[in-house]
Amino acid sequence: MSGPLVLGIESSCDETGVGIVRGHELLANEVASSVDLHARFGGVVPEIASRAHLEAMLPTLERACAKADVDLTEIDAVAVTAGPGLMGALVVGVAAAKALAFALGKPLYGVNHLAGHVAVDLLEHGPLPTPCVALLVSGGHTSLLLVDDIAGVRGRGIVELGATIDDAAGEAYDKVARLLGLPYPGGPVIDRAATGDPRAIAFPRGLTTRRDLEKHRFDFSFSGLKTAVARWVETRERDGLDVPLADVAASFQEAVCDVLSAKALAACAATGATNLLIGGGVAANGRLRALLAERADAAGVTLRTPRPGLCTDNGAMIAVLGAEVIDAGGRPSAPDLGADSGLPVSRVLV
Amino acid sequence: MPDPRPGGLTLALDTSTDVTVGLARGTEVLAAERVTDRVAHVEQLVPLVHRALASAGATLADVDHVVVGLGPGPFTGLRVGIVSAQVLAHVRGVALHGVCSLDPIALAHATAMSSASASEWNSAGGVGGRPPSGQGDFVVATDARRREVYWARYAADGTRLQGPEVSSPDDVARLPTVGPGADLYADRLEVVDGPRVLDPGLLAARGADLPDAGTEPLYLRRPDAAEPARRKSVLHLPPGQAVRR
Ligand SMILES: [Zn+2]
Numbered sequence: 189m190s191g192p193l194v195l196g197i198e199s200s201c202d203e204t205g206v207g208i209v210r211g212h213e214l215l216a217n218e219v220a221s222s223v224d225l226h227a228r229f230g231g232v233v234p235e236i237a238s239r240a241h242l243e244a245m246l247p248t249l250e251r252a253c254a255k256a257d258v259d260l261t262e263i264d265a266v267a268v269t270a271g272p273g274l275m276g277a278l279v280v281g282v283a284a285a286k287a288l289a290f291a292l293g294k295p296l297y298g299v300n301h302l303a304g305h306v307a308v309d310l311l312e313h314g315p316l317p318t319p320c321v322a323l324l325v326s327g328g329h330t331s332l333l334l335v336d337d338i339a340g341v342r343g344r345g346i347v348e349l350g351a352t353i354d355d356a357a358g359e360a361y362d363k364v365a366r367l368l369g370l371p372y373p374g375g376p377v378i379d380r381a382a383t384g385d386p387r388a389i390a391f392p393r394g395l396t397t398r399r400d401l402e403k404h405r406f407d408f409s410f411s412g413l414k415t416a417v418a419r420w421v422e423t424r425e426r427d428g429l430d431v432p433l434a435d436v437a438a439s440f441q442e443a444v445c446d447v448l449s450a451k452a453l454a455a456c457a458a459t460g461a462t463n464l465l466i467g468g469g470v471a472a473n474g475r476l477r478a479l480l481a482e483r484a485d486a487a488g489v490t491l492r493t494p495r496p497g498l499c500t501d502n503g504a505m506i507a508v509l510g511a512e513v514i515d516a517g518g519r520p521s522a523p524d525l526g527a528d529s530g531l532p533v534s535r536v537l538v
Numbered sequence: 539m540p541d542p543r544p545g546g547l548t549l550a551l552d553t554s555t556d557v558t559v560g561l562a563r564g565t566e567v568l569a570a571e572r573v574t575d576r577v578a579h580v581e582q583l584v585p586l587v588h589r590a591l592a593s594a595g596a597t598l599a600d601v602d603h604v605v606v607g608l609g610p611g612p613f614t615g616l617r618v619g620i621v622s623a624q625v626l627a628h629v630r631g632v633a634l635h636g637v638c639s640l641d642p643i644a645l646a647h648a649t650a651m652s653s654a655s656a657s658e659w660n661s662a663g664g665v666g667g668r669p670p671s672g673q674g675d676f677v678v679a680t681d682a683r684r685r686e687v688y689w690a691r692y693a694a695d696g697t698r699l700q701g702p703e704v705s706s707p708d709d710v711a712r713l714p715t716v717g718p719g720a721d722l723y724a725d726r727l728e729v730v731d732g733p734r735v736l737d738p739g740l741l742a743a744r745g746a747d748l749p750d751a752g753t754e755p756l757y758l759r760r761p762d763a764a765e766p767a768r769r770k771s772v773l774h775l776p777p778g779q780a781v782r783r
Contacts, residue, residue, distance in 0.1 A: 228765055235613065235761035242755065246624050260629060273578045276614045278579045280621050287622035291598055291629035366766065396589040523588070526581040 192264040192514050195252070195288070196507025197245075199281030200273025200301045201328050202226060202237045202366060204244035204490055206252035207504030208263075211511055214311045215256035217497065217504035220244035227372045232327065240277035245284050252503065263294055267510025270298030270521070270538040271531030273328065278527035280534055286525060295520035297510045298538035300531055301501075302331060305467035307512055308337050308498045308505035316492070318343070321461045323452040325476070326468030326501070327358030327373065330448075332406045332455050333533060335465070338509065339516035340536025348533050349455050350406025353395070357444055358470050360410035364417050364440050378441055379473050385433030386442035386475075391416050393447045406455050413443055445476045449483050456489045465492040472496040513537050539545055548603040549587070549626065551589055551740035553619030554611025554639035555680055555718050559583040559590045560738030565582045568594035570739030579615040602632055605745030607639035607736065608755040610688035610702050611680065616755055624753075637748040638756060640678040640702055640717065642741045643750065646733045647676060647716050648696030675699065677711055679719035679727060687719040687727075688758065697750065704758045 191211020198205035222240035268285030289296035336343030365374025394409035606623035674694025690701030715734030
């Protein structure tokens with residue numbers, strides 16, 4: 189396998205990631221997570237995440253080079269997440285990447301985090317048939333994308349079909365876990381606790397009424413669901429009844445996964461895409477994978493699911509996106525590259 | 539005219555206030571670059587390093603020492619300088635020397651004062667002498683936002699005696715005060731003539747003489763983070779009726 193040797197740096201949220209790829213070949217993917225530091229706050233605290241990025245950056249870089257058995261001087265290019273994400277967190281990665289590219293005398297590519305979640309699939313499944321629909325779900329984002337070209341150059345590039353209008357799906361998991369007395373992060377614990385009947389409680393499916401679908405066909409909303417769970421639990425407690433954790437968790441999870449998978453497949457149908465790719469931390473969720481697989485199969489859509497270690501935020505996804513951008517003839521970022529916390533997904537390369 | 543001798547250069551970065559880059563050979567300042575933009579640190583720092591090196595006809599390969607200001611200063615900007623210095627030193631395979639960012643400002647002030655008092659001593663015909671200990675102490679203050687300042691107390695020769703700390707200007711030692719924060723609270727601090735900005739050229743040329751402050755940023759404040767309170771009721775029960783979990 190050939191292609192440029194690219195080092196990618198990711199620091200948009202609470203994972204410090206450094207990955208190294210040669211074209212579509214993964215050589216190293218080192219991640220330092222600050223998730224434990226945020227646990228008692230019930231969500232990512234930006235300043236804590238930023239401090240952790242600074243502490244972890246150089247050690248993670250060194251580990252990645254050692255793992256890939258690559259000397260920094262061999263690197264052809266440096267790629268970095270320029271956005272979207274938490275500003276203070278992004279800045280640490282961008283500053284490190286700029287210093288690294290300058291010190292090595294190699295080009296720097298500031299790229300889009302969301303596009304990275306799409307590109308990472310290349311490392312496992314090779315070239316992506318396009319157009320493709322991508323469903324990205326994590327604690328920080330919930331987006332439905334149409335991908336014509338990962339590098340963002342050909343055709344429509346990457347288009348956002350929809351996104352959450354309030355909480356991200358992962359955030360809803362965190363908040364519901366907290367009100368059920370479960371630890372942070374909520375995704376894995378609710379997935380494990382959801383052993384009950386998913387139809388036991390009919391929790392609302394956000395933005396699925398006919399009126400909502402007119403304006404928000406591919407958008408998501410999880411804030412009302414979270415409130416509905418809280419209301420249900422409190423009513424039980426007020427009435428002196430026990431709270432059937434397994435049923436509540438399963439019913440909540442079903443509501444989230446039902447909406448995510450229904451809208452993702454509706455997007456495939458609407459765009460004619462026959463491939464659906466999932467990414468982000470919540471893509472590791474067992475029920476979401478199962479429901480998507482079932483519905484994709486019924487619709488004749490091929491589901492592409494990177495392995496969990498590549499679904500969560502990491503540097504390899506940024507490195508492989510950098511390799512794609514280089515392959516597509518993308519120009520290196522300007523020397524005054526900064527971080528953009530609200531970078532739209534239509535801008536793959538900054 | 540670029541110096542033909544390669545190597546032996548010290549590169550200094552500080553982003554605790556402005557974006558600043560200094561370059562020196564030994565104690566000779568070769569470049570002192572500054573961007574007075576306190577929000578564009580990540581955008582400006584590397585271009586400034588490039589400019590400093592280019593102006594001296596040098597490259598990063600000539601740099602054998604890296605000095606970095608560890609703050610205190612606004613966190614996001616501060617981290618830009620520190621992580622950049624870490625990476626540059628790592629790629630060059632040289633050690634990183636971290637210093638308190640108030641120290642080079644104090645050094646500049648102490649140097650100016652001692653040459654001033656020397657010329658005063660000379661013009662007075664050699665009468666007088668060094669002031670008694672404690673008399674020449676001074677404070678360096680920088681803006682900590684939130685109506686506070688970062689500050690430290692120094693002896694006349696620039697030795698840090700206390701700090702760095704963060705506090706209200708009213709809790710700063712009542713001493714002659716210099717530094718970027720001095721004029722912000724001119725009514726509450728004993729503001730005197732002296733440096734108002736960090737000189738990155740001096741940081742590069744004299745950084746080796748400044749005390750080692752480790753490699754961790756001098757944040758001085760905990761992150762803003764509140765542990766979540768008990769869950770809010772969504773049922774709006776009258777007080778006393780809520781069932782305890
Ligand atoms: Zn992500």
